Amino acid sequence: MKVTLRIQKYNPEKDSEPYYQEFVLEAGDEKERILDLLHQAKWKHDGTLTFRRSCAHGVCGSDGIRINGRNRLACSTLLRDVNYKKPIVIEPLPSLPIVKDLIVDMxxxxxxxxxxxxxxxxxxxxxxxxxxxxxxxxxxxxxxxxxxxxxxxxxxxxxxxxxxxxxxxxxxxxxxxxxxxxxxxxxxxxxxxxxxxxxxxxxxxxxxxxxxxxxxxxxxxxxxxxxxxxxxxxx
Amino acid sequence: MITHQYDVLIVGAGGAGLRAALEIPEGFSCAVLSKVFPTRSHTGAAQGGIGAALGNEEEDSWEWHMFDTVKGSDYLGDQEAIEIMTKDASRAIIELEHMGMPFSRTPEGKIAQRRFGGHTRPEDPADPDSKHIAVKRSCYSADRTGHVMLHTLYENCIKQKVHFFSEFYVTELIMSGNACAGIVAMDIATSEVHVFHAKAVMLATGGYGRVFRITSNAHAGTGDGFSLVYNSGLPLQDMEFVQFHPTGLWKLGILISEAARGEGGILLNNKGERFMERYAPTVKDLAPRDMVSRAIITEIREGRGFKGSDGTYYVHLDVSHLSKEVINDKLPEITGFARTYLGVEPTKEPIPIQPTAHYAMGGIPTTPNAEVTKDKKNTKVPGLYAAGEAACVSVHGANRLGTNSLLDLIVFGRRGGKAIAEFIKEADFAPLPADAAERTLSRIDKIMNSKGTEKVGALRTELQDKMMDKVGVFRNENDLKEMTSEIKSLYERYQNVAIDDKGKIFNTDLIEAIELGSLLDTAEPIIYGALVRQESRGAHSREDFPNRDDKNWLKHTLVFKKDGTPKIDYKPVSITRFQPKERKY
Amino acid sequence: MAYQPKPPEGWLKTNLKYYKHSGSWAWILHRITGLGLTAYIFVHIYALTSLTQGPQAFDNEMKLFTTPVFKVLEWLLFSLVLYHAFNGVRIVLVDWASGARNHKKILTVVYGLGVVLFIGMGVLMFREPLANMFASIR
Amino acid sequence: MYKHTGSRGSGAPSWVLQRITGLLLVVVVIGHYFVMHANPASGHTYAAVLERMHQPFWKMFDLTFITVGLWHGLNGTWGIFRDYKMKPAVSLTIYGIIILSGIAFWVLGVNTILSF
Missing domain, CATH: 1.10.1060.10 (Alpha-helical ferredoxin)
Structure with a gap:
């Protein structure tokens, strides 16, 4: 099953404004975590994609991001929690300065x-x-x-x-x-x-x-x- | 390059690091470095509780706790250290409570306690041969004990104005002659290399679960501390003892606490058989962690597992026959995980589970004061300390009991902090070598400019898969020998690794590449330790040597790196009170 | 710092982009209706000053306010009153009576009660034209 | 950058009053609407208004309505403005407008009611 992540990217060394990049990814089933898809994008497509994560099961609180306009943890949100038939929009948490891609200054x-x-x-x-x-x-x-x-x-x-x-x-x-x-x-x-x-x-x-x-x-x-x-x- | 000077440097901001930081007296400078913000540390994932013979719920004594820990360790734990830990446990818990930790309470308002695997008391204390029955020894805060403990410790660090360097990644120990003179670290936000000159360094860097494909550990658990020590020519102890928790969520490794079986959950194979009846006829599903893990793998190997969508196998943990109240009130977090991550409704269907790499019993050898030692005679390394999962005191021996990990953190974290406080009063700064940061700078440079063909992610997956298959729950000589050459070739290929991100700001691509080095440095001593230990003890299970062999192997292994190759040595076990006996439950 | 983090987007843009659930809509509507009703009080007070200028002035003014268009507007204004009033009660329940635990259920009651009273007021206000309408159908 | 500003007690009284006046207004405004429309003449002819205005109860009712309504509305409005970052001069101006207009319209309304 193919899903598309539309990820907001911003590299302060290169970009003056954030922009969106689409990643077409392979998902096993609708129980896949958004975090796994972010990893897939980073490890298989674009190593510059930057985000925080650690425990990967909603305990450490590292990977708060905005998924389809709504703040959630990447590791506690599964594909079936969002509309994956359309590109899934991934953005950093709002209202904090963006350090790089999905990382905000907390x-x-x-x-x-x-x-x-x-x-x-x-x-x-x-x-x-x-x-x-x-x-x-x-x-x-x-x-x-x-x-x-x-x-x-x-x-x-x-x-x-x-x-x-x-x-x-x-x-x-x-x-x-x-x-x-x-x-x-x-x-x-x-x-x-x-x-x-x-x-x-x-x-x-x-x-x-x-x-x-x-x-x-x-x-x-x-x-x-x-x-x-x-x-x-x-x- | 920026140089700092602190009396004390603590690397890692989990339970052990934070507890140690609280012991550094005013008037001395102390900094805590962590590659993640402190409350993201993996201590926060602990669920069950902290063991201490408080006796709040029923009669208990630290000696019984000590006996259980020794027995649980399959007699490999150092009894001197275990005595210190179990004796100090009650004081340590009371202290946490005074620090503000929100515990669950008894009707009288005391700290509540519950039963946990392996913790027992004699049914008749007067009779030395009495049967042992389960005791309420685990102090808990709902099912988030580690989380509230980590937060309480961090809160107290804020109160004491401890200085933190968050998102700093340590790349090297600076050794000056025999002594530790500080560390080299990278500010992840800017990729700037900092040299920290210190009188005392404590490594509280946690475990290495990410060496294995299926693990309950955080992505941050890459064994960085082990790598630092191993690359400085210092030994790692008992690395072959890796605890596999039997019930991790299939594919994800997320922990399903043994409370699920404690409440009556059972394990089933693809024929619907309650297979634990065959492996442990009396205790069945509540057998010790190592035994149950072995049983699950045996079932899968003999074709009685379920095949998942990705070709990997699992068995079922069934709690659906339990009442809804038990599932929702006593196992909320656990059943929540099953619902969230696998979309399984535990009240109606079984949960797919498989053994998951959970805890490192081995690690950096230390004295009970957290002082790092470098040989079989326990010669200390001046200025270097280690505590927590990274250290091997050794209180867990060959197999750790549930609830003893959190206890280890606060007892030995504190003792290490106190030892450091004493040490820095007398000690001077060891001279800082002029080229202290050289190796780190050139290493970063090499990775950043590499035109190699190897990708970090792919190489790491290969390592994790191989470790899981060949150095997992069961080991044998063939597999391990194969792995020694595998790891060699992985090291070579690692030299050829290249990354996409060439920037300086928050370069996680670079961090992951360095972390892969840590994983390799951790995997190697695990493989070599497992290869030499020709017996089965606790979590280390050799198919070719299925029995425990106290005559030849009641000793700790030490693995050093000398001229690029691992060397083995051994260290005696401290046995003070309890002579080794067969471990039966 | 060696780099410049990107400052966040402005509040308006963030508001427009962020996911909205029934609670966010309740808040937005409460603010808009509140501002609207405050503005109306001003108009209302000003309009009624004609009372001090004697019966002629007032009744003349009322001719305008009793035209069908104004009556309908007045009825619609009542929907703002009802929403703001009942959602206000919801806010009080949230603040003072642990209503936070089931604020969405309370919101359903707010809307339900609002619709019922709105229709009720419509019947009350337009009972004569409605009666005439029914009479003509018969 | 986060900065702690303000002093103790800068919100509770207005928060409590806003809720109490709100609850009062729920009754008063909805009641007002029904009274006005139960009898189409009552709100819309001079004679009817005059008759009502001579009763102390309704006088008090209207005085309460004007006072509480204006305060609740303007306090709420100020609350909304205060949520957004403004230069001190702008904020002071808006505050001034709110207070002055409030007083002015209260006087206007009270004058109307008391002229009977």
Whole structure:
């Protein structure tokens, strides 16, 4: 079975503008991963084709790209998830600077993640044993802790597209992870960071992040919990 | 070329590297290099849990944990190191919890634990000959334990303001006399070569799964650390011990945890027979990983496998008879993989699986303080450390128990970090050779300007196919001898490799070409180790020597590269508490 | 850095190119209807100032507003009101009542309820011409 | 490049108010529509309007409508503009226009209602 990938390419050393190149590839069946097809294009047709990947099963978060206009992981998207009768359009994640081909500069994304103090702060001396936490309280964190920092959510958000300073769903999700951890003492500092027009309030519940998240995290729900917390703190 | 100077350099930002970085005290400079962004490291793929005799759910003791680990290692693990690890396990887990790791909890709010393959306790602790039964020892966080552990460690590194060089690819160790003086690395984003001058270097570069065609490991798992050491004339230990996990998704190798069988899943051949009944009549599908892998390959070889669309074979893992609740609540991630990648609905149909290269028991020989050693007398290499899957302490011996890999990372990562912290207080920078980056520069130059005819992808596939077929679950002298000449010819052809991308920006074509060199450097000691070891022990199974031979082979193998050819030496096993016995489950 | 990454495309282009699901449409419509209704309030307030100029001025103005064209426009305006109102309730549910977990289902209710009330208002507004129409058919 | 800007408490009150006024308006606007069209004369003849305007309830109803509606609409509008990057001068101008027009039309509307 032949499928066509229409891949956006851009080499900063040669090109002034990104352009599209079509690769006609051989797919075994409709269960083939888009990542396998990208590999085929690179290894058999054009070695200059450049993209990130590592674990190849949706755990490491390296290969977030835009497939037919929608952010997904190349390794978790199979041919049957898209219309492969027509050329499949492959582009880098939107709204981040393009380094080369499908690779974007994620340093801004990481800075936003670091801005919410993504680590447990507990000012009391650690006990000899674990800090106790009920399983219900622990499980409240699990959905947010699934995040693999692939960037699909933040770069799918229209608020991010128009405001590069918007901290974005991924960082807000991380803020939730610690604000609602019963062992944490720094919720207030984190809430200060996100209680700004460029923080949680820039979220307009569009749900693009939820649609994009490859780990099926309902990010908007988590942000809504943060907003409620912010509002309660204010009142 | 840019030169940096750091007191400590850690190569690799997975569990071991990050844990070590947290031990470097303030006032000393420390940098962590990684060829991927830290949270992309393969530690994040671990599912099951971390073993520790916390005793939160039922009575347990570190000695029982130690016994299980020794037995699991088929008595090849160094008992001194295993004792250190199992004794330190509880403290290490508590520490992770204090760092913020979100564990699943017991009703009392303690860290929850569950059963896992090979972890047992005596039914009657008073009776030394008591039967051993499964114990709840694996501390977990749903089925994403490795993921949350990796993130917790990275988060703590941010808190401590650890300096990272992300997407830097290490090409060489700089040796100055006997000591390590730093490393040479390439900034992937620009192809610029950087020299890092350091008092201490830790290699925490992970495994080499990508030497094999079917692997659960990431594409990044190309054995770079092994290659660095091997090319510096230092030995690699026990490389023949490669753990093949029995249940990888067919073709893709993605791991289906043994929890699937733990919950009642069974293995079936093309006749619909539950074939494990023949290989392990008592424990059946829950036999140890090495045994089940061998059984699957035997079934396929004898014509009882299923032939896939691409001509390769598999058997079935059937969980469809289990209740929907068990499948969806206890095996969500696993069944999700089957749905996503093979389009198989596990509640209705069996999952095609095959053994998948999973874990490197062998690696860079180290002391229990992660100090790299270079011979049978454990002579240390000043300034060089290794931890994690890249290292061979050796706590896993010939076969690793589930949940012990994550434990290995945090225990020996921390010990290595502490040893480095001590070392750098006294030590000085070893002099940096003037031509430190020469070899790397000329190597890059050669690949970039090569007009050769060999393609990286094709050569790599050939290596992976041959390793899978001839150095896989079963080995024999003929195949291995053939492989020694194969690897020679692959090395020669590698000299003739050319790439398409001649640019400097993010040249992954170049990176893959260098990685292919690492794969070859890793494959060679695996082949030679497997060839010399004339016995079957743990994961190493010789058809021509089907039994374990403690008289001749209760020893570690060391493979060195000398004048371009591999040389073998041996090292004794540390046996302190448990004398070798037959390994029966 | 030795190289220049390509800056991203502008927000408008990205918006146009990116895949849209029912939630993105809900957001786009909410913004457009909101702006439209705000503009209408201004018009409405201004138009009603004629009340202060006595019955003549107001009734004259109303002649224009009660023409069939304006009545239909007023009816169509109600669709904006309904959408904005019910989607607004959806947003409140999302923000305050964990509606994020099933925002698409709520959206279906929004559209359903909107259509029903829109038709209802049509019947209410055009009951005389409708009655006449039915009478003539009979 | 990401820069953390703004200060604590720069969004909660308007976020909460926007929702409360919104919920109020759902009732008020839809109610207004039905009242206006249940009896075709009520909204469209001077006499009918005059009669209604003399009742305090409807006076309050209309005052609420104007106040809440203008605030909700203009706060929403400002919210939309604020999403897009603007030069400070442009942003200040737009903010000024929104505030001034809001006050002006509120005065206009209140004047109409209170002139009865």
């Amino acid at each position: 340093s801004d994304f990481y800075k936003k993640y670091e801005a919410v103090k993504p680590y447990l702060v507990n000012n009391s001396p650690p006990p000899e044993h674990e800090r106790l936490q009920s399983n219900e309280d622990a499980e409240k964190l699990f959905e947010s802790a699934k995040c693999i920092l692939c960037g699909c959510c933040t770069t799918s958000c229209p608020s991010s597209w128009s405001d590069e300073n918007y901290i974005g769903p991924a960082a807000l999700l991380k803020a939730y992870r610690f604000v609602f951890d019963t062992r944490d003492d720094a919720a207030d500092e984190r809430l200060d960071v996100i209680d700004t027009p460029d923080g949680a309030w820039r979220c307009h519940t569009i749900f693009n992040c939820v649609e994009a998240c490859p780990k099926e995290i309902n990010i908007t729900w988590h942000i809504s919990q943060l907003k409620k917390q912010l509002a309660q703190r204010e009142m």
